[in-house]
Amino acid sequence: MKKNIVLFFLLMSATTSFSQSDNDEIMKVVEGLFSAMRASNQQGIIACFADGASMQSMSKGKEGKTLLSSFLVADFAAGISKRAVGSADERVVSKGLAIHVNHELASAWVPYEFYLDKKFSHCGIDIFTLIKKEGQWKISNLTFNMIKEGCN
Numbered sequence: 001m002k003k004n005i006v007l008f009f010l011l012m013s014a015t016t017s018f019s020q021s022d023n024d025e026i027m028k029v030v031e032g033l034f035s036a037m038r039a040s041n042q043q044g045i046i047a048c049f050a051d052g053a054s055m056q057s058m059s060k061g062k063e064g065k066t067l068l069s070s071f072l073v074a075d076f077a078a079g080i081s082k083r084a085v086g087s088a089d090e091r092v093v094s095k096g097l098a099i100h101v102n103h104e105l106a107s108a109w110v111p112y113e114f115y116l117d118k119k120f121s122h123c124g125i126d127i128f129t130l131i132k133k134e135g136q137w138k139i140s141n142l143t144f145n146m147i148k149e150g151c152n
Contacts, residue, residue, distance in 0.1 A: 042081035050138035104132040123151035
């Protein structure tokens with residue numbers, strides 16, 4: 001019985017450290033994307049994404065209707081790269097952050113605040129879908145919303 005209890009706790013700690021390791025690696029990808037955005041680094045942004053990745057943004061139109069816009073990662077990266085270094089500053093808000101991993105598939109719910117030219121622009125949630133390919137986590141989809149008011 002004692003051996004079974006010890007074995008159980010050893011297996012649980014191994015599973016937890018594996019999951020924590022994946023969580024840490026996933027957050028490195030997210031932070032890597034945000035760092036590349038701050039650096040206006042087009043290739044750095046693209047490197048965070050898997051080939052064929054997609055992006056969508058949700059926002060409210062002038063009439064209050066929900067708008068969904070899809071765009072290419074390369075276009076997003078090119079647009080950010082034209083900005084001055086430091087002008088596109090996305091920051092993780094840890095409250096509400098959640099990561100779920102199942103083998104080579106993961107999702108990360110990442111609350112954020114976005115500052116444009118050092119001024120608050122909007123907040124929202126980034127929903128990352130990631131895949132682990134050849135031992136590395138890459139973003140396969142990023143969908144985010146943009147909220148101008150009520151960000152607390």
